[in-house]
Amino acid sequence: MDKFDREKALNVLIALSLLIIPFIAIEMDEPFYVTLATRVVVFAIAGVGLNLALGLGGLISFGHAAFFGIGGYAAGILASHALNYEPLMTSLFELNGTTEMLIIWGVAVVASGLAALIIGLFSLRTSGVYFIMITLAFGQMIYYFAISWPAYGGEDGLSIYVRNKFPGVNTLDPINFFLICFTLLMLSILLISVLKNSRFGAALQAARQNDERLSTVGIHPFKIRLTTFVVSAMITGLAGALYADLNRFVSPSMLSWHTSGEIMVFVILGGVGRLFGPVVGAALFILFESIFGGLTEHWMLFLGLVLLAVVLFARGGLIGVIAGKTRHG
Amino acid sequence: MTSVLFIEQLLNGLQFGVMLFLMAAGLTLVFGVMGLINLAHGALYMVGAYACATVANYTGSFWLGLVASLVAAAVAGAVVEILVIRRLYKRDHLDQVLATFALILIFSEGTRWLFGSFPLFLNVPDILSGPIELPGGLLYPLYRFALIIIGCLVAIGLYLLIAKTRLGIRIRAGESDREMIAALGVDIRLLYTIVFALGAALAGFAGGLVGALQSVQVGMGEPVLILAFVVIVIGGIGSIKGALIGAILVGMVDTMGRFLLPSFFQLFMNNSDATSVGSALASMSIYILMALVLVVKPKGLFPAHG
Numbered sequence: 158m159d160k161f162d163r164e165k166a167l168n169v170l171i172a173l174s175l176l177i178i179p180f181i182a183i184e185m186d187e188p189f190y191v192t193l194a195t196r197v198v199v200f201a202i203a204g205v206g207l208n209l210a211l212g213l214g215g216l217i218s219f220g221h222a223a224f225f226g227i228g229g230y231a232a233g234i235l236a237s238h239a240l241n242y243e244p245l246m247t248s249l250f251e252l253n254g255t256t257e258m259l260i261i262w263g264v265a266v267v268a269s270g271l272a273a274l275i276i277g278l279f280s281l282r283t284s285g286v287y288f289i290m291i292t293l294a295f296g297q298m299i300y301y302f303a304i305s306w307p308a309y310g311g312e313d314g315l316s317i318y319v320r321n322k323f324p325g326v327n328t329l330d331p332i333n334f335f336l337i338c339f340t341l342l343m344l345s346i347l348l349i350s351v352l353k354n355s356r357f358g359a360a361l362q363a364a365r366q367n368d369e370r371l372s373t374v375g376i377h378p379f380k381i382r383l384t385t386f387v388v389s390a391m392i393t394g395l396a397g398a399l400y401a402d403l404n405r406f407v408s409p410s411m412l413s414w415h416t417s418g419e420i421m422v423f424v425i426l427g428g429v430g431r432l433f434g435p436v437v438g439a440a441l442f443i444l445f446e447s448i449f450g451g452l453t454e455h456w457m458l459f460l461g462l463v464l465l466a467v468v469l470f471a472r473g474g475l476i477g478v479i480a481g482k483t484r485h486g
Numbered sequence: 487m488t489s490v491l492f493i494e495q496l497l498n499g500l501q502f503g504v505m506l507f508l509m510a511a512g513l514t515l516v517f518g519v520m521g522l523i524n525l526a527h528g529a530l531y532m533v534g535a536y537a538c539a540t541v542a543n544y545t546g547s548f549w550l551g552l553v554a555s556l557v558a559a560a561v562a563g564a565v566v567e568i569l570v571i572r573r574l575y576k577r578d579h580l581d582q583v584l585a586t587f588a589l590i591l592i593f594s595e596g597t598r599w600l601f602g603s604f605p606l607f608l609n610v611p612d613i614l615s616g617p618i619e620l621p622g623g624l625l626y627p628l629y630r631f632a633l634i635i636i637g638c639l640v641a642i643g644l645y646l647l648i649a650k651t652r653l654g655i656r657i658r659a660g661e662s663d664r665e666m667i668a669a670l671g672v673d674i675r676l677l678y679t680i681v682f683a684l685g686a687a688l689a690g691f692a693g694g695l696v697g698a699l700q701s702v703q704v705g706m707g708e709p710v711l712i713l714a715f716v717v718i719v720i721g722g723i724g725s726i727k728g729a730l731i732g733a734i735l736v737g738m739v740d741t742m743g744r745f746l747l748p749s750f751f752q753l754f755m756n757n758s759d760a761t762s763v764g765s766a767l768a769s770m771s772i773y774i775l776m777a778l779v780l781v782v783k784p785k786g787l788f789p790a791h792g
Contacts, residue, residue: 298773461591
């Protein structure tokens with residue numbers, strides 16, 4: 158039990174330091190670091206989503222950029238309609254865009270969930286290497302669709318001129334937006350933690366380890382996996398909506414397979430299946446990007462080398478190194 | 487007039503398909519024999535294209551460039567196999583995906599470092615430039631026509647290699663039972679390196695050939711890699727025959743979709759809407775094809791193992 162407590166203590170430490178950093182940055186009059194911390198938080202949410210499918214469910218999805226991007230486009234499309242005073246549709250009844258974050262999040266979550274439901278229905282019929290390639294392919298399908306569909310900017314992307322609104326909070330202040338994102342990150346981690354320890358979580362982990370046994374006790378692994386995939390996509394979709402608001406810009410690059418790879422890297426660097434793994438992974442990634450990105454424009458080369466070394470020699474990620482192995486791998 | 491255009495597009499689809507086959511064959515071979523998913527296959531395609539463009543521009547001979555593309559990709563493949571890939575065979579697919587994703591980053595940024603961000607250009611060799619007159623008076627670019635022929639020759643060569651030679655016997659044996667052929671005294675490590683280098687050489691060769699049609703630039707391998715994945719998912723992972731049929735199917739559907747769908751939608755929409763709906767759908771067509779194949783046959787058209 159000692160190791161488990163060590164991971165819990167580490168988690169608290171991670172959450173607190175992430176929360177404190179922007180306030181220190183404000184004190185030191187370096188508002189840029191608030192944005193950087195917000196990026197960490199948003200990427201971490203995307204990673205938390207993928208970690209549910211990948212870490213707990215063993216579903217190696219290489220298409221999570223699709224959900225990240227759909228969430229982003231939900232925010233971008235709704236906001237651009239509202240800001241341009243163009244209704245979304247007029248035929249059946251008039252539907253207007255909105256700049257309310259709460260509504261945007263809802264739409265982003267539902268849209269990415271629906272996309273995951275359809276993609277999951279096809280791709281979860283397969284497993285292993287097929288599943289990886291098919292999720293990758295469906296992700297690319299949506300990417301190419303976004304590029305060739307001219308209505309919302311096509312290849313150029315879509316700008317959100319003013320950050321969307323949240324009731325009672327001035328979202329234009331970076332620290333407020335950070336706190337909104339941070340709260341959502343904590344809530345999503347809480348959701349995963351509740352799921353993990355529920356009967357559903359037990360069934361999911363059983364499905365990862367042994368399909369047949371799960372079927373013999375009367376649980377349908379496909380339904381469990383599909384539900385997981387959809388919930389995982391919803392969390393990543395929410396991150397996409399926040400990312401759009403953070404940058405005030407969405408573009409097809411959010412949907413590209415590099416983004417899928419990066420979200421996966423967050424999960425791996427931190428530690429697969431760990432509650433706070435994606436947080437640590439995203440922080441490492443951003444740290445790496447800002448340190449090496451400042452030194453050389455070829456920092457991706459070094460990211461590749463580090464990633465290669467982690468995969469070959471340090472399985473379990475950073476949390477695995479510090480907190481020790483889990484009871485079951 | 488339209489039938490001429492139609493046949494020309496069919497040939498373009500075929501040409502695209504055979505080039506995809508060169509990519510997909512290596513991927514499917516490596517998966518079939520070693521059970522490895524290799525995202526860095528597109529990087530080897532890029533290596534071939536850069537080698538071809540560099541040597542061709544330096545020596546003035548396209549053919550030397552092609553030889554260079556084969557050699558450079560095979561060497562790069564062998565080195566990568568010995569340094570990295572070898573450690574991944576016993577790992578799960580997640581580790582393989584991540585390590586080869588890391589290789590893409592290394593190859594792409596390394597190439598950008600060496601050659602800069604500007605694309606290189608590679609000219610079609612003189613004897614293959616200009617059109618060829620096909621039966622029926624149809625004029626078709628000779629170079630593209632040559633690509634179709636070369637692709638078919640490589641497919642036949644690969645078939646003969648696998649069906650008729652000792653190396654081919656070992657490759658097939660490696661696909662069905664790894665432990666057994668090791669027990670029979672075949673140097674399995676060497677075999678794996680050879681198979682990986684062979685797949686890399688095919689990808690590099692495709693890169694060199696296609697490099698003369700488009701610009702040679704960093705990241706050029708990635709769209710092709712993903713198409714090659716779609717091909718082998720449709721064909722059945724591990725099956726060379728599946729890769730060939732899948733590649734031609736994908737090449738045809740993609741090319742014909744881009745050609746026909748916009749005019750199809752013009753039948754009941756105004757022109758600009760039809761073009762955007764048509765081209766958006768066309769870009770999705772091969773993925774829809776893949777989804778349909780998976781509904782009917784979740785293991786692809788020609789499942790390799792039973």
